[in-house]
Amino acid sequence: MRKITLHRPKENFNKNCSYEILVGKKYLTELKNGEEKIIEIPNDFKNETLKAKIQWCGSEKMELRNLSENGKIIVSGNKFLNKKMSLFGAMSPLIGLMFFNLKIVPKNIGIGIFVIFLIGIIGTITIWKNKWLNIKTE
Missing domain, CATH: 2.60.40 (Immunoglobulin-like)
Incomplete structure (x- = not known):
């Protein structure tokens, strides 16, 4: 042993x-x-x-x-994934502004942010899970 x-x-x-x-x-x-x-x-x-x-x-x-x-x-x-990745949650208010159509963020930019947000989350829990x-x- x-x-x-x-x-x-x-x-x-x-x-x-x-x-x-x-x-x-x-x-x-x-x-x-x-x-x-x-x-x-x-x-x-x-x-x-x-x-x-x-x-x-x-x-x-x-x-x-x-x-x-x-x-x-x-x-x-x-350290990056455990500490910094949680900051992606700060993007959710920007995404919410797009859904409520408040015209603070242009729709194209809001959709782009939403797509990047989804790719980041899906990549984190699938591709980079190890x-x-x-x-x-x-």
Whole structure:
């Protein structure tokens, strides 16, 4: 069995959510905000991948065979997606102005903003869903 250290730094975002750690498709453990755990990986899992997950999003996969004995893995949230992406919600009042036809924002600009807003949301929860968490070795 190999021992590895999992570390999650203290974060202001996602602080109430635990990150699930998966080996292959099997649940291994969870990391709370600011927590560090030493876990043992059975030799049966040496060809599997390690992944962190939060709700429907997660991190990219890391090959376990590339990890050294007593390696340290840092799991953290993507600062841009977790902090800055929520600012897209500030666009909703502009979109609302278009729907209520208040003529503050021209209709063509309002439609353009709405389309960009939809593309951003759909891309974030589908294409970039494995970019919400970062997993790296130290």
